[in-house]
Amino acid sequence: MLASASTTVWPTSSTAQLGGYSAAVSALTGMSPASPEARLIEVYRAIGRGNRRRALALAEALTRSVPNFQLGQLVYGDLLLASAGPRHGFGAIPRGLDASGAEMGDLREEARRRLAALRELPPPGAVPQQVLELALNTRHVVAVDASHSRVYVFEHRDGQLHLLRSHYASIGRAGFGKSTEGDLRTPLGVYYITSRLDDSQLDELYGVGALPLNYPNEHDRRLGKTGSGIWLHGVPRASYSRSPYATEGCVALANDDMGALLSILEPRRTPVIIAEEIHWVQPQTLANRRNEFRELLQRWSRARAQADLKTVMAFYSPQFRSGSTDFRQWGQAKARELATAGRRFLILKDLSILAWKRESEVTLMTFAELRQGDIRGPVKRQYWARERGEWKIFFEGVIG
Template sequence: MKKAAAALLFIAPCLVLAFSLARAETRAHANGKRPSPAPATAPHEARGGEAEARLIDIYKLIGQSKPREALRRAEGLVKDHPNFQLAQLVYGDLLASFSRPVRTPGDVPDTVGKPGAAMLAELRQESQLRLRALRERPAPGMVPSQFLALSPRNKHAIAIDASRSRLYLFENTSAGLKLVADYYISVGKSGIEKSVEGDLRTPVGVYFITSNLDPKSLRDFYGSGALPINYPNQLDIKRGKTGGGIWLHGTPPAQFSRAPLSTDGCVVLANPDLERIIRTVEVRSTPVVIAHNLKWMAPQSLAADSKSFENVLQGWHHAKSSGDMAKLTAWYAPDFLSYGKTLAEWTPLLQSEIKQLGGRDIQLKDVSYLRWTDSTDTMVVTFGELIKGAKTGRTKRQYWVRQGSQWKIFFEGTI
């Protein structure tokens, strides 16, 4: 009994998580549902999220006063993932708990712990963030507010909540966005809101995956591969932000995961998690939202805003189809800039496109709206533009800004 009591002092948040998860399972049973068992995994196999799921099971066992079973599971976890430092820490604490009370993760004498104090602090923070993200999971069916409307071409979408060190992967189904996985991530050493090159911050905003880099072309430091995003985007450029080379990438062989704040600005995942994402998402069409805090909303709550902006885009569409240059240019902001061209320099291109129409209508296909709101309200709009009767067209992206009660285009370009 004394040994069990000592083990129960280990990581108080585990108890909170275990009880909350137990309540969720009780509700599921009451509704006639049984929790789905996790698929069996061979020791050498690395599924996305598998190691973290096993770690959480260990926390739950501790909370359920089952320290010996927790120890057995922890031993198996570190055997399968010897580079998982947080799992090693939990395993060590469980071993220690059978001989003395363990009151905090990495509870070692000061004389022993001082040389590794910084690493212990990082591992404790990682543990807290993993537990927090799992305690504060979004309600079923909720989606990030930035995903106003996605087109069928956006087969998947990614949202990152920096405050929880969490990446959420969605599948865009016929019934709407479905959360299929979420993973622990690391961001910049100096946090988020990147502004200038070398500031060691991760950018915030709406981005897209631009390529998939072959891991054979990369140093081991980047792990299983890398997915670059289009930082700086057009809003960043408008605001004078600098820098580049922001990737979603993996970890070096000696590390399963990195500390929450440990990158030069990239978003870093454990290699099995990154591999799942690389296998899943498509280049150029997958949006990546990075926010300090994600605001989760019911899809029906976003429908009114989506419809409202749809009417705005249709206004621009009708002006262009009509061939009326005065009406068309009224939709563009005075400070419009596209690849160095001002509105005055862009107008001849618009005139040329209208001339190509020859009186025919424009059809907009596969339209998506991604909203970003901070000090201003911005809409990132992507669509296929097809002249009626033509077999091929252009894929365009526009950035709109709300100015008072009106929306204006400050960037437009062909992808």
């Protein structure tokens, strides 16, 4: 059975509210006015205004230019049914569509989430609460709101984050909160893009390309989480998008949206925050936490510059581990390092501070380190966790 008046794919309450939305809303989401999602929203907006004729014309144009956009096809079919009247039965549905009851439910949910994105835009100037500070050479931040099927892409310029793009996305079939290999869930946490894969390196399942993430990160490993192969990626070209819960744990975007991300996001430097829900805050509210971690890092740096091994090691957790190196072995390595380097002033630059709080409270600090007199130095990443009321480093590694 195909779509009927009882299986409409536009949520009527949401659609009615769209009549008063201005065209500027699409710009605020970061969508191009020519994108299929923006065009679909224009269809909904026309429906909300009661202008079914315009809605039908817009929907027909959308399905002609993006025939694999199943949600667009079903909306068009519903509009045809509403226009044709009961004597035409179900024959008005575009030929070739086959939507089961479950698929119709998925399409209705996709429609609801796409429309909800207009009402759930971040307030002007707001940032994800996880972003305490970004290095100048970090050009973008990605925030994935898993419970709302939304990916936000921010540009970092002039010391501020600016919303650049916003896209619908699909996550794991079993939802989010990954903990074990094969659980079909999307992980939650702060990750980094590790590489870029184009379509010549991938199966058709992944569409135009992929951006692998560093899941499991060091916090995940500490919690005993398993699994691998978590990517941002496209979709098979036979379809425009996937239902809200359709992947094996990855985050899947329409190919044109994924193509835009592939063109701008830099591996190794771009953080990807995946949260059950993104909480938006104004940057000035993060000042106290940002200053707390800057001070911690400066104290750690001063102790190293003074070759004070006891003070240096007091910053590390007894449960510290970096690869196969435990706390005792790390202390031995630090003793050798400080004996060799002596007392030399340390310069820390390109600092990024990202915070995470779910199972426990964790902060990632990434920075470049130069000793006085050196031309270049390593880029390091530290994971800090609160233990018995104090912040301790439980992982440190060189990433560049």
